[in-house]
Amino acid sequence: FDGDVYPNEPMSRHTTYRIGGPARFFVRVNSVGALTGLVDVCATEGVPWVAVGRGSNVLVADGGFAGVVVALGRDFRTTRFEDGRFLAGAGASLSSVVQDAFRRNLGGFEFAVGTPGTIGGALRMNAGSRDEWISSRVVTVTTYRPGRGLMRLRGDDIAWGYRTSSFAPDEVILECELAAEEADPFVVRDKMEANLARRQQSQPLSEPTCGSVFKNPEGASVGRLIDELGLKGTACGGACISPLHGNFIVNRGGATAADVRTLMDHVRARVQEAHGIDLAYEVRL
Ligand code: EPU
Structure with a gap:
């Protein structure tokens, strides 16, 4: 084996x-x-x-x-660059592609700077910022599904949404081709630096988290809603709603999943009560 x-x-x-x-x-x-x-x-x-x-x-x-x-x-961790495209294994890190694009004077991945996770994970959840997503770069994806075998899908044939994709739950992403375009490396660097600086300032990037806990509801920012309700800093056991960003729950040491779930339930109840909004999870539970 x-x-x-x-x-x-x-x-x-x-x-x-x-x-x-x-x-x-x-x-x-x-x-x-x-x-x-x-x-x-x-x-x-x-x-x-x-x-x-x-x-x-x-x-x-x-x-x-x-x-x-x-x-x-x-075998899933390699990335290659060929004919203007990255061929990335699903187990490669998203940041390795971001950095490689920069080194090659290519643009289109600046939005993903500082985003943790693998290419496979990024595709499944259509990772991105508020308005730029990895799906816009996808040319093809190769997947495997028990009973169905290997499949090669075109990016356009996949239904992508805000932090969602149409891959089946038992469909494993194996690799993908991502399109890059030539770009002025100084412009790329400036965009990457600006994105990273903004996130370092507003997100607890160096603490153990799962990134955003909830999806932004249509037309609103859940971080701001949580902030306005005065919930930042609320703690349960080892878990705490980040004082930096309301939509992050950090593990301050020894947090259990139950601690985090308690805070999530609390936030959902408070936002429901104040705004009548049923928050959807961004994190996979
Ligand atoms: N805000 C507050 N208080 C807070 C947090 C935010 O007032 O505690 C305000 C900000 O000042 C800003 C607005 O809310 O005016 C939006 O906040 P931010 O720019 O931080 O963006 P976001 O909507 O909270 C989204 C993505 C992030 C991505 C950032 C940057 C979602 C759920 N989150 O955050 O994605 O990094 O934009 O592009 O879509 C992730 O998916 O895990 C993630 C971190």
């Missing part, structure tokens, strides 16, 4: 939140063959399984996951 198997692996080691109970099996697959073999067996045997990237947009329960967590290793 071309991979590594870790039984009862704490997911707190594999999430940016540093939270999460054990996965029954955490398996790092290093090749497409290992991945397809593993998920096919899980699917036919009825074993719950889930693919993860860098764990930067998930809150794993304290009880862990009673199944197989699949992480993408070696």
Whole structure:
């Protein structure tokens, strides 16, 4: 088997939140063959399984996951540049593409500077800023789905939305082609620096978080709503609503998933009460 198997692996080691109970099996697959073999067996045997990237947009329960967590290793981590496009493995980091584009005098990825996570994760959730998304760069995506096999999709044939995509829950993203365009490196650098400076100022980037907790409701900023309700700084156990940005809940050390859930429930109830808005989760629970 071309991979590594870790039984009862704490997911707190594999999430940016540093939270999460054990996965029954955490398996790092290093090749497409290992991945397809593993998920096919899980699917036919009825074993719950889930693919993860860098764990930067998930809150794993304290009880862990009673199944197989699949992480993408070696062969999925490469990126190449060919004919004006990046060919990126789903397990490569988004930031490696952002930096590589800059080095090659290419533009189009400045919005993603400082965004953690893998290419696969970024595609599944259509990562981006408020109004620029990774989907606008996608030429093709190769996926695998047990029972359906390998598929090569054109970016235009995928339904993309604000932090959503039309990939099936059991469809694993393997790699993609991303379009880049020639750009003035000084302009690219200025955009990257401005984006990063703005985020460093307004988001707790160096603390363990899952990024934004909720999606912005139509026409509103959930961070501002939470701020206006005076909820920043509210704590529960080791978790705290960031004093820097209302839509971030940080792990100040030893936070449990239950601590974070308590704060999430509190925020949702307060926003519902004050504005009649039912907040949708941006983080995957
Ligand atoms: N604001 C406050 N108080 C706060 C937080 C924000 O008043 O505590 C105000 C800001 O001053 C600003 C407005 O709310 O006027 C919007 O805030 P911000 O610019 O920080 O953007 P956001 O809508 O909160 C979105 C994305 C971020 C992305 C930033 C920057 C969502 C849910 N969040 O945040 O994405 O980094 O724009 O482009 O769409 C993520 O998806 O994990 C994420 C961090």
